[in-house]
Amino acid sequence: MAIAGAPMRYIGINVGALAIGLTMLALLERTVAAGQRWTDGAITAMAGALLATAFLGSEVDGAARWVSFGGLAIQPSLILLPVMLIAFSRSRSVLATAGIIAAAAAMALQPDRAMAGMLVLCLAALAVIRRDMLAAVALAAGVTGFAATLARADTLPAVPYVDQILYSSFDVHVGAGLAVLGGMAMLLIPAIVGWSQDNNNCATYAAFGAAWFAAIMAAALGNYPTPIVGYGGSAIIGYALSLLALPKLSRVRAGAVCRRSGAKDGSPSDRRLFVALA
Template identity: 60%
Template structure:
């Protein structure tokens, strides 16, 4: 490529990027053009323009496509809508299946409570996906306590009674902890995940041990390091223990085996359950153009809820969100807080630096 063509290509890339960026961010596009113009060497100028375009254009295009939907450019907002849609699909299923009206009220109430908590957590600076190691360790202590003092049914201690309602802490807390660990792999966080694995083995809970193993395997593939391998090994051992221990819990109506039994109720009920389960994974689509840490968090989030759904399909375990029970609904909405906040103009310099590194 000739020198003149390189300079022209660099300028065209800068102009294209500036036109793609939302109005509030176009000053950054102009700044990139000025920076490119100041680079005397044409090959370096083109390289800088390419790196800037590669780093910003995918997200700029995404924001452009999402503009008609307002706040939907936020993965948390999309996740909240998906949670509401999935709960609604679950209500359709339970209504057709003849579930008690109180079941519908509990699921709807759990959604409202979860959304309120998500809004409160989102107001905390630096909260979101950057769960501290101390918080992960503290939550793991609650899971371990459940194994010893929780409500015991058929030899399994997975629940606690809160205001007359049975809550499964592992469904509420583990997805949040695992997604947080994908970004916060400190010694405290690693210890917390190991303690949580011990808790799953003691309860015992095959489904949530499988969720831990699948999620941490995903994290290990995307962000391989010693803490992740330690946590994954602990979760794998916990899963083996739960498979060796007996699990005599029968299937609970409207809770377990919902993915298959719903089609026996009515085709519409089955389709509602499938649609609601698929909705849970929609926020993961936002992770494709993110940096390494954020991508790992999206994948951990998706792996956790996919594994929970698969485990429920093949065993007597709660079907997340679309089945009866507020624990998974609370857990899903709270785990949305680990997803990154939407990109703003303040994020542009770091995005450029990441693209050029």
């Protein structure tokens, strides 16, 4: 962004969003670990927030995807939908499925083709890995919502430093373009590493990878925000929150060691998570 001449305010907002995301990750990690039974309620509450955005959010050219806070436009779907989908992969229930269906309806109403595509790709991955009725119902709702977004024209123009970054960065400098491609690839590392080292949670890592791969493809194919490497704090905070929904590799390994040694399961620190994130 700096090489491309983006305003320093944009870079400052991204850095601030990263600080907020890391802070939320640190503060919420212990709460989430101690209260998995609240996952269904959290998914439902986030779905309600997405529906509220569709009806009450700031509208631009017929699309209501944003909420304004102090002059900043926040896109709730980029913050909430990835963590919803990853949480759904770990704890599927009737209530959680209803939340995902509501989210699909919200994406159709906003409309947000990119996020609807994320929902479909993620649920398709889950349906392939874990074949059950709830996953199939959620996928059907997602496909319906995505079809609704395709039926409506998306006329929003590209925003500088936000959309089409995968192409405009190479127009500025080849180094900037390679940095963008490298940044995109790094977003998928947690899914690749987790898939290879934690066979018990393959569905969760597949959901994570599918969600962020869909965001990357949407940015490549249309005028949609380029996650992390483009201007916009919503994707940065959403990425940090989606890490929160992943199993901690340190816990997986420590639990295995404890079981082999006959010791009680403990709660090792998550320093490896933050090292990986850095």
